[in-house]
Amino acid sequence: MANAQAALGSKRPAGGAVRRNRFARDFGVNKYLYLMMVPVIAYYVVFHYAPMYGALIAFKNYTPIKGILGSDWVGLENFSDFFHSYYFWRILKNTILISVYTLLFEFPAPILLALLLNEIRSKAFRRAAQTVTYMPYFISLVVVCGIITDFTNSDGVINHLFTLFGYDGQAMLQKPGLFRPIYVLSEIWQHVGWESIIYVAALMNVDQEQYEAARMDGASRLKQMFYITLPGIMPTIAIMLILRMGNLMNVGFEKIILLYNPGTYDTADVISSFVYRKGLLEFGWSYSSAVGLFNSVINLALLITANAVSRRVNNSSLW
Template identity: 80%
Template structure:
């Protein structure tokens, strides 16, 4: 009896496996050009994203270029311990979290608000002009952007002169540690708001216009249309972008930080990425900086997984 029951089940299982395999083969044949287009992308990620992970080994070694990665002495978690017990650990962790949270609170909603405002404008000419003006800062070189910020906030800069009329003391703003974060966040909004609004504008275009017509027939104001049609319509896009932002929460761009900060503002401006830059490239502490960078990546991975899980539970939108 057991043999009689087992053999049909095994046959069904094998049949399902063959059916699944055949389905994948048929799909590959039918979409062979699409799969072929994926090859360069896969090769790019393998070469530039996965292969370099091998170098993370130096975080656990006392790396010497003469000995190479495998030949360098193994030191285990020594560099992690040195980082966690150093004077700079809490300072750079605090600065990274504060700047990242400020960016999440003020910079993340800005392109959403801009997209909603542009969507409410009826004049196509005004829309094009507004979009062009807000897009332009994103395409300007970061070095030029930081040069403009530095010049405008210097003692004789335009912004400084305006601030002096409201009682500011006239000192160069970037020479004050307490002003670095507001300058950084405001310049980030100015630089990225237009570019980041594109994806939300595209999401707005996909909302069915019949919903707005039905709402107007029911007497709904434009505000209610925005609250009950527009926002729910782009909420999945907002959720995905929020998950991606959480995954990069601690990756404060070191290029802009390095171009704007100075020893006077280290107290509030020095973040994990700029600390890694100084230790790794300027002080040649390759293993130590790799340990700090690996710690940063692990925290970002945890934040990404957590945000994805919460988003999937709350609004059923997630990356996986």
């Protein structure tokens, strides 16, 4: 009996062969889906994984003449210079504050908009509201920043309105204390409609029978929202929050650069804008690469932490 089992066991294919056979069968059935994946994989390989080779610059005294491999190795010197510099705490504080303010005020905004749109019974009014809120997202960022600058100038519309309540009339973007509120409010205005799309789609999957049962029990629309709608889209909210946490330190430098000025560096200068100035304007490639790599490591740690917390608390996670 033992010999027979040993003979049968010897005829079983190895684990690698089983996986290859399974993949071959699956590829034969879904070969067109696999072919559709090729451009996506190529995009990530070319534009996301291949550039990781350039991270070596952060550990070298890079000069274009010598190239990446030929440049002198300096180890953690660039990181040490950054950590001991005057700019470290300033840009770290600004990045964290702007990111946290944006997370607290801009992240819930599309959820609230989706909930409000879901309560509108008139389809025509709902489509009009969606169109109006989506439009700012498709406006060029340069145009958006130009609008913000014009409206907050000393002779701008918003500035004139604020002078009625005792404001001194000075250009708002010239005041360091007003930069963060202006940035966060403009982020809400620009992204609230577009980011609400995924929540509107999630609302379509909520079981309608639950609403019927709640109405039969006498639940108001507000209670239906809190006890049916919100729990129904909570997995989507959790996933979006995890993704947002993974980009918490990635404050876009384009908008910052278009809005800030040397007078507001104390509250507006963030890691990405600092990397832009040091790397492209002052040609400090190695130093700026070290700063950018530090920022990426922080984002990775935040992503892993947020995913672990969400998996334990909400049973929803990316992996």
